Amino acid sequence: MTIHPKKSPRENVAALRSDRRVYFTNTGPRDTGQSDFKNRHTLYDLIRLAPLYNRSGYFSIENHGGARFHQNLLQNMTDPFEEARLWKDRMPDVMTQTLVRSTNLWGYRMYPRNVIRLSVKAFLPYVDVWRCFDFLNYVPNMIPIAEEVTRGGKLFQPAISFGVSDDCTDAYYLNVTGEILGMTGGTEAIILCIKDMAGVGSPARIARLTDALLQKYPDLVIQYHRHATDGLAVPALAAAAKAGVKILDVTDDPFTRYYGHAPVRAVQALLTEMGIETSLDIPMVDQAAGEIAGFIGHYQEFESQFRGFSYQVTEHRMPGGAFPSSFEQADKGGFLPLMPYILRGMSTGNRFIKYFDVTPGSQITWTTWAGIIQYHYKEGGLKQVEDLLDLCGRFIANGRSPEDLKQEEKDILFGLYARATDDLKNLLLGKYGPLPFGWPADWVYQSVFGEAWREKIAKDRFEASPLARKPDEEIGRLREELQKKIERHPTEDELVLYLQHPGAAVDFIRFRTRFGDTSALPTGVWFDGLKEAGSEVTFETHGKPNTIKLISIGQEMDGVKHVVLSVNSTMHVFPVEMPSRKAARKAGPRFADPDVPGQVASPLMGNVWRIGDKDRLLKIGDIVKEGEEIVNIEAMKVETAVLSPIHGVIKEIAVKLNEAVVGKQLLMVLEELPPEDLKRNRRSKSGRKAR
């Protein structure tokens, strides 16, 4: 029996169970790229691996989900649907895999059930394995996804968020697994994933947990997902395999850095030495490695600011996927030197409020502690930061009773969460679900919610499933909202993107409208353009070759550079606005906000022929009546009167006489005045007349 995407989940799970070999999931295209290269790998590079992966003997390729979804819209300008389709198309014999964050799916907030179902269904045709975790291990949060995936005939892979602490016992995980199997109706058609997202499970610990799970559920097929942060990934994976784990998460050797996954060849070699057979076709694996070695150099600038394993992860538990991005944020925010303190803070914080540091928990932990440490640093420098962390440490060591503290220490501790984010507040009120090891101590609530904390708990804290309480989204309304924003009917794909990430999706669609599908471009050109006159790029669209050659870049004049390109042998001049001018004009012509009645927009492209009507020219401070002609735009012999939408006073005139304006450009800003009887002076509403 072999594994194949065309087979049913039950058949594939049975095949795994009866196979003595160990299988692998290659996380290179998704999680490794996220953990070590900030998700910047281009589809252009990654998709070249598909035909090689297709014949490498992997169980699955994780090519979808997690933060790559958002990053694709935000910075890669790659359509998650197109990406998913391309993989399915080029890799028909190996399973494609995604990662979903239970109710957060591929985003950073809880979606209502109808959005979850719609989004899952939209990707079902292209994704074979659906790994789903919940950062609270709250199984009811997974239900809509489990149902849709199962109904769609795809393989559901529930994951237990794994951590190392006094609370994370075998008994706890057996309990969570029991709940999961209750939901899935047994072990027949699922794979259970142990999700070690920070990379903290020691070889012995993982072997023990695997053993405990298999003792209780001998038919369970287990997969071990493990990041490499602590430096112990290879032996831990080997120990897991020896204990009976069927599938291991690895990546291609040239993809390995520090926070992603273990190198496939090393793991395979160690397993072979231990007498464990694997499913891999080594020459094909090496071919893929060769391909990656050829392009990985493009991504150096996106690797982490901090490079090297960090055994300290066992205390601060920052997951591999968040590690480099946190350092990036700290670097951009100018507080990189505070990172060691933030990590120490996280190590303490996870003993006050207990959950798993993985999306969205990892973001809550990060923003909370980056905020606390920066606040105290600004207040009293490193001294105050160190005092705070010492106090926290002592407090934990001394048995955690605030009553034992001195008054001034109490004040500091009770002020710890005083600037809590809404996300942290929501977490403490059960809006993500009940916390896995119970609610935190009262002093935490007092710190977060202030004096009225008891009332807050009594009134707003819920134990029940938050998803069940969340009302469905009005999809139709959101579709119209998107249509208004992009000024055309959105496709079903675009709607799903919008439901996940409204802002990023709209920006992405606008980018596409302006620049097309740039994922066809070679990575070097995508990152840096064409470098010197005469250099050219050849790429295909719909199988047709195109050649774009740089002829010249002009000198910057008035903030504009003229770039001359030969586009398929035809010369074109592209004026490109440089940042200096962009900054001066604050991002292009200012457009009127249609939702603000006082912002008057130009109805068309033309020249400002007159500001005012033929009897009265207007200036700032003038009062205009509703329906009064306030600007006249001339285009192709036709004058178009722009009428005042409201009765108001002119606060700003945003254009000059004879200035060329484009449609929707802001002409004037009016401040509404109280209504008055305008009938005496009502003018014709008909705007246009011939000149």
Added chain:
Amino acid sequence: MPDFQPKTIQKLFIANRGEIACRTIRTCWEIGIRTVVGYSDCDALSYHVKLSDEAVHLGPSPAMLSYMDIGKVVDAARKTGCDAVFPGYGFLSENPEFARACRDAGLIFIGPTSEVIARMGDKIATKKALADAGVPIIPGLPKATSAEQLIAFGNDAGWPIMIKAVAGGGGRGMHRLDSADQAGAALERAVSASRKLFGSDEVYAEKYIRGARHIEFQFIADAYGGVIHLGDRECSIQRRHQKLVEEAPSSLLDDRLRNEMGRVVVKAAKEIGYVTAGTLEFLVAPDLRYYAIEVNPRIQVEHTVTEMIVGLDIIRMMIRMAVGTPLRFRQEEIRIGGHAIQCRVNAEDPRNDFAPSYGTVTYLRQVSGPFVRADSGILQGSEIPPFYDSLISKICSVGKDRPTAIERMRRALSEFNIWGVKTTIPLLKKIMVHPDFVSGRFDTDFIDEHLDELLDYVEDEDEILKISRFIAEITALGKNPYCR
């Protein structure tokens, strides 16, 4: 009999620009006439200037100061040694002063006489002339000065009625009145609009024909009273009286009605004393009653569709008639073969209330291929100036029948590719697949009635243009700011 003897033309001044100037130059080349065109400041590098044998600078870009300045145009024609002037459409083509000024300067004016132009420019006079020639005209009230008059007229002719400015045209200054109430207010509105738009208080009223089609007949008249017609054209696909799609023949008329209307047209042209080519426009009601509206004493934008199905060059014939060559064909010899459709490509943004879209045409792929004709006034690199009509190109397809012509038009519209300005192409594509257009069930309200559907298109630039724009931007900036 005419007061002139047959002459020859060595050199023709084309008092126009854009596609019609280019189209006329092509005919002149065929028959060995040298051409001179005028141009304004912004047209110095235009296609008609490049194509013509000679060119004369007329003046600043605004048409009043160049193409419509009679003195400058006549002067330019004389100074370049032209013996004739062709006015095209628009600009000075319907200006009797211009025709007279040409004649006075000893230039052959290729069109009807100044007197005929003057008469055809006066609606009331035209109607009278047509009625006198036995052409059915829309029941009307020649001079509307009171509400009572309007009510009496409406009751007699049937509601609704339209109130129009005597001095108006092109669909401007028209007001519909559905019933007797508010007749006074409507009259007041019409008078005030007429005063504002045309500087005249005079208005008249006409019966409003519901569900009418706009059908016109092309006729050719020689200087000796010989007149033939070249069949009809269907021009109902129009927006605010601006035609977008024209075809020939109309799918509404049968041969009996076509012949009957043709006879009426020929008789009228004779009685008016018309020479060269002209058009008589009709409204045809659903009951097939037809009413003449006006005579266009000039070449029409849509003359192409007639040319494509009768196999005659109308401008060539105009030149012949103007120099006194007699008609060589009798009516029975005119054979209409197949069906032709024309789409007007305007530099406009239909989705923004058809606002003009001007700028540089950075890429242009014109249409060609079997059974397709393109008359264009632009080239790749052309500037579309804001000063003139927005028509940039006309695409004409022909086939053995209407469905074939429509298929070819769809193909041609898909091939047309222009970068730099917005055009009516996406709207035209929607019209060509609209079930009511395809089945021939439409009237002059077609565009208004279906506007929302017709504007529901995704306007997309060429993928390669967009990617090129991206590469240009990243290249100028030195690095991609989107991924950083």
